Amino acid sequence: MEQVIILSGPPGAGKSSVAEALCERFDRMVHVEVDDIRHAVKAGYRHPWDNDRQAREQRLLAVRNASAIARESNALRYAVVITDVVTAESAPQYRGALAVLGPAVHLVTLLPTLDVTLARDAARHGDMADRIRALHPELTRDTASGAIPGAVLDTSDDIDPRATADRVQDVV
Numbered sequence: 160m161e162q163v164i165i166l167s168g169p170p171g172a173g174k175s176s177v178a179e180a181l182c183e184r185f186d187r188m189v190h191v192e193v194d195d196i197r198h199a200v201k202a203g204y205r206h207p208w209d210n211d212r213q214a215r216e217q218r219l220l221a222v223r224n225a226s227a228i229a230r231e232s233n234a235l236r237y238a239v240v241i242t243d244v245v246t247a248e249s250a251p252q253y254r255g256a257l258a259v260l261g262p263a264v265h266l267v268t269l270l271p272t273l274d275v276t277l278a279r280d281a282a283r284h285g286d287m288a289d290r291i292r293a294l295h296p297e298l299t300r301d302t303a304s305g306a307i308p309g310a311v312l313d314t315s316d317d318i319d320p321r322a323t324a325d326r327v328q329d330v331v
Contacts, residue, residue, distance in 0.1 A: 161187075161239070162331065163260060163265070164181065164265050164327065166178055166240060167269070170276075170287040173269055175192065176323075177324050181324045181328070189237050191225045191229060191240070193242060199224075223252075227256075244294065247297075250306070265330075266307070267309055267330060269314050276291055310330040
C-alpha cells in the first residue's frame with residue numbers, strides 16, 4: 160500500500176512547493192491541489208473561509224473529492240500528496256474519508272512564524288495577508304490542542320522547499 164501525505168498550513172507556508180519537492184523523490188506520485196478541486200465549482204462558488212451552509216458543503220465536497228483521488232491513486236500503487244488548509248473541521252473529515260487506507264495516511268502542518276508566512280505570501284502575490292492573520296493563530300491553537308492531529312513543522316528557517324521535504328519525510 161502506498162502512503163498519503165496531507166500537507167497543511169496557511170497560505171504562504173509552502174505547501175505546494177514542498178509537495179512538488181516530495182513528488183520529485185518518487186517514481187509514482189500524485190499531487191492533489193485542493194484549491195484546484197474547489198475551483199471546479201463554477202456556479203455558486205464560495206470561498207473556503209465563508210461560513211454559510213453552501214461554503215461548508217463545498218469544503219466537505221473538496222475533502223471528499225481529494226480523498227477519492229487519493230484512494231483511487233493508492234489502489235493503482237501511486238503515493239499521494241494532498242495540499243490543503245486542514246482545519247479542526249476538516250481533519251476528522253479527512254480521517255473518515257481516508258480511513259480505509261489505514262496508517263499510511265500522514266498529516267503534516269507546515270507552520271512558519273506569522274511574519275515569515277506573511278513575507279512569503281507577499282513575495283508570491285501578496286493577496287492573502289488578512290486571511291493569513293486570521294488563520295495562523297487558529298492553526299497554531301488547534302495543532303497545539305490536538306484538534307488538528309499530526310506533525311507540526313516550523314519551517315521558518317528552512318532554506319528551500321527541498322529542505323522542508325526532507326523534514327516531512329523524517330516525520331512520516
